[in-house]
Amino acid sequence: MSKLIHLVRRDLMVHKRERSLVVPALLCVAAAIFLESTPGFAVGLITTVVYHVVVYTNAYDFKYNVQLGYRSLPIPRASLIVSRYLSALLIFILSTAISILASAAVRTAGLFNVTRGWTLSLVALAFCTVGLYFSVYFPIYFRLGYMKSRWATYFLLLSLYTGLGALQGLGAQVGGGAVTAQIFSGAVDAPVLAAAVLGTSAVLALSMFVSIKIDQGREL
């Protein structure tokens, strides 16, 4: 299992040469800025960043038919699946970190009238959003393969934005915007946060299990 690191490494290394990490990085910075006005959108941006990086990796896997090579190596099939989830998690951590740094920088420099930064609640919200999105994304990807899953997962992402926007709007109406304000100001109780994060993790674990089962039934 310690060899998983090499599988996760490859997901990042494929972006080395291309400039395909510039846009995601910029989006992380943008997210820091949008936290001020529309935190929901900021969370959506983070999700998009992870989506972008993961999809590009999948595209390269498809372009170079890497499955053929990796399935011929002495690597358990389940490891190949689990490593994708771990990569997504790693990218989430990195992009959130970048966004947090960008947020601090922007606020210190007094740019864009940004006063709000990333709170624990917001990070948790981002985690839950990303986690739930990929819980659905990966099984679709493993079931349909890269080519066929592209549109499905793209529309899924758009629906996510719509969903977040709607939630945000709803939250502004319900209880006079108290709940939204709560989340966005980071005043959510720790147990609630913990429950949300654990719940998302459980869903991710279930998704991993489903993906492994799907992959077992697929042939090259």
Next chain:
Amino acid sequence: MRIVISNLSRDPIYKQIADQIRDAIITGALEEGEALPSIRALAKELEVSVITTSRAYEELEKEGFITSVPGKGSFVAGHNAELIREKRLHLLEEQLAEAIGSAKQMGLSLEEVTAIVRLLYEGGD
């Protein structure tokens, strides 16, 4: 040692190899006790398969021209011209016995068989 393979000849390659090594031994180009290349090294050198060189060596060993020591390799056999001649005579007897057996089965008489032998002997290759 000089071995040249012809891919166009209808002679099987293992036979070409065995023939050339045998000639080298008989003419003394290969001396008694001299080490031969391993079957794998020979296969690589001649660009043929391992089974081919292996078969060539097997033939030569059966005929008594070389001996193979497991782990050490193959060597030109203790080169007693008499011994070799004896072995070859023995092989020849076996081959003739088989031919004569067939002839008898067909109902040929000794005269008829002798006539065939004469034809073949005088007819050349």
Next chain:
Amino acid sequence: MEAVLRLEGVTKHYPGFTLQDVSFRLERGFVMGLIGPNGAGKSTTIKLIMNLIKRDGGIIELFGLDNVKHELAVKERVGFVYDTIPYYGMLTIAEMKSLIAPFYRRWDENLFRRYLKEFDLNPHQVIDNMSRGMKTKFQLAVALSHDAELIIMDEPTSGLDPVFRSELLDILYDVITDAGKSVLFSTHITTDLEKIADYITFINQGQVVFSLPKDDVLERYVLVKGGPEVLNDPRVKGHLIGVRRGQMGFSALTTEADALERQLGDAVTLERASLDDIMVFLVRGERNV
């Protein structure tokens, strides 16, 4: 002696194509050529051996182990070379190697470097910028650097010029000097195998036509040529395979060269058949040209 590879009654069904009852074995230390026309089932067989696809029936064992039950143990000992390199083109040789090597317990870095030098490969070259031949050599370098006992090659030379193919064969001749290594070489370019192969397994339309020592194959099948009148000779009936009839003569394959020579003498010309000839005559069958 244990077979490094054993297939028995292997079957795989696809709509429109079936691999039927494939059986053959490869002993340690030998080279087997898997030949057959395009679409005959060679790649399918290799994918089944590597467990890239699941078999519908039969046994596949490598080193005495079932290739599915002991998949990881088996793959540790197998090196592979495919006709398209299944690795990331944007990475360099060294980078890609760093992603592969950790998975092999017996990876030998010094050996790998020696092969790179021998094959004239620059470890810092980006894979996309390498020629097809270089990519094949890279795969081979990897395959030879983890103490693999069986090297499986699936059409490694298709699309490559004779110069490269000659280079590849030289490398393989070196490989065979190690009695512990075996090679399974699947190709539709039979000239590559003429000399080096110890065994030939011929697959056509999903079935094994024969699996024999190469020398036996070349002794068994002989090319026969003669004038058109010979075809009418009753002594010839049933002894010719895949006759190609022309206005001025015919050519065919036979397994009874000696008998034909004895009976027809100068009326027929007998020649050594190449593996190519054998494959073409057996596959195309009777033909009027």
